[in-house]
Every structure is written in C-alpha cells, then in structure tokens.
Amino acid sequence: MFIGEFHHNIDDKGRIAIPSKYRDILGNDFIITRGIEHCIYVYPNDTFNHIVTKLESLPFTKKDARAFTRFFMSGATAIELDKQGRANIPSPLVSYANLSKKCVIVGTGDRLEIWDEDAFNEFMSSCNDEMSDIAENLFEEKI
Amino acid sequence: MFIGEFHHNIDDKGRIAIPSKYRDILGNDFIITRGIEHCIYVYPNDTFNHIVTKLESLPFTKKDARAFTRFFMSGATAIELDKQGRANIPSPLVSYANLSKKCVIVGTGDRLEIWDEDAFNEFMSSCNDEMSDIAENLFEEKI
C-alpha cells in the first residue's frame, strides 16, 4: 500500500527519482498516466490492467467512454526505472501536470500521485476547509 | 495494447512516422479509417475485422446502421509502412482530420488515433473540466 509524501526534483530531462520506499512494491516497471486533478497517477501493472479491463468493457460508440478512455490511455506510459531509480516522465505528462522543478510524490493507497509542488499546496489548502463537508457524504453507515 | 501520446509531423507528401513503439504491435500493414471526432483511427487487421463483423450484424434496414457503416467503411484504407516506418495518409483522410503539419498520435487501448495538434488540444482542454464529472458517472461501483 502506498502512503506518505516525498518532495523530489524533476530535472531538465524529465527524470524524477521514485522514493526508494516504493520501489519494492512497484518493481522496476510500472505504468504512469494522466490523473484527474492535473496530476500524474502511478500504478503497478496489475492495478492498471485491472482498470483497463473495466474501460474496455465500455463501447467506443459512447461519447463519455471515448473521452475518458482517450484521456486515460493516451496519458499512459510504461516506465522502466534507470539504475538510479528514476522514472522518465514523457513531456506531454510533464506539461499536463505543470511539473517545473519541485514535485511532490504522495501515496494514496493503491497508487502514487506526482504533483507540482505549488499545485499540490494550493489543492490541499483549498480543500482543507471543506474537508468536513466532503467527509460528510462519503459513507452512510459506520466504517 | 496502445497507450501513450506522440507528436509527429505530417509532410507535404502526406507521410507521417508511426511511433516505433507501436510498430511491433501493428506490424507492417494495417488499416486506417475515419474516426468519430474528426480524427483518424488506426487498427491492426484483426481488430478491424472484428469490428466489421460487428457492423455486419446490424440490419441494413436501420438508418443509423447504414450511415455509420458507410462512414466507417468508406474511409478505410490498407496501409503499408515504408522503410522509414511512415504511413502514407490518403488525402481524403488528411482533409477529414484537418491534418496540417503538427499531429498527435495517441494510443487508446485497442487502436491509435491521429489528430491535428490544435484539434486535439482543443478537444482535451474542452473535456478536462468535464473529466471529473465524466469519471464520476462511468462506473457505479469500485473498479
């Protein structure tokens, strides 16, 4: 399970070090793709394949299915870590997530997310106040 | 499986390089045809044949079936890559997809899509805002 928050730099070549703590779970190759809030999702192969299977069950004749599949699959890239444990982020994803230099890598259970540091701080502070309301509607009964 | 996003140029002769990453899956000959959002779909032969079978199962007595089959089949062309790994796009498809110079080639699971860069950016930014909503309604239960 992915937990925690790490602050790493992405360099001019689009390389960013994956926290060593995660490498055991991720292995040497895995998938990254566009995330919904302009961040990057990092999935172990199994998890990603599972989502793809779900998406493939949707017909391409449905507009929303096309849009989401395009969004999700076109952003996806198979990553292999180099000997230093870094992932090479393709430039379309770098610009999608507005990664400049300072990045944040956070674990969110079944995946990692890579954020631009400023964007992450902004997002977190913007919903900190609402968190009480957000939590309110998540579950009906006791968890 | 086709994933990823590549930015290539189409030249005056209508040639565009298919990303080398895809050539293994596609092989040397495959099918391209009109896609729904004014882009070009690229299918391996098997996949294309499978869709054709599906379309043929629709009765020609239905107006929509006739229209869509006509749309899909009339645009189709068999492509052979040249020795540089480029596909020659027939001019009707070039104009259908408004390809000028800068193009985007994206993988969407079972096929590739070739877009004019401007058109692609426009489409993606137009549905970026909705992507959260779209994702919201795609699945009811956990995927």
Added chain:
DNA sequence: TATTTATCCCCCACTTTTCCCCACAGTCTA
C-alpha cells in the same frame, strides 16, 4: 505509339531525442 507529365516509393543525410552510463554530494548505519 511515342513523348511528356505526374505519382509513388525508396534511399540517403541531417537533426533531434532518448537512453545508458559515470560521477558526485548528502544522509544514514554499522
């Protein structure tokens, strides 16, 4: 039928990008 015109491929050469390797600095551990 012969000549011209156009089209399509193939090949070569250049540029750009990508990938892989090495090196260094800071931190933690034994």
Added chain:
DNA sequence: TAGACTGTGGGGAAAAGTGGGGGATAAATA
C-alpha cells in the same frame, strides 16, 4: 569514521524522426 544507500546532475552513443532528391511505374496527351 568508513561504507552503503539515496537523490541529483551531466556527457556520449544509439535510435528515432524529418526532409529532400531520384528513379521506376503509371497516367495523360499529342
């Protein structure tokens, strides 16, 4: 304090993408 590990930066070789020229084949015209 020495050694190992982690994160960061840069250089060089190889691959991928791009553009243009030339020859073969097909179409068009006299």
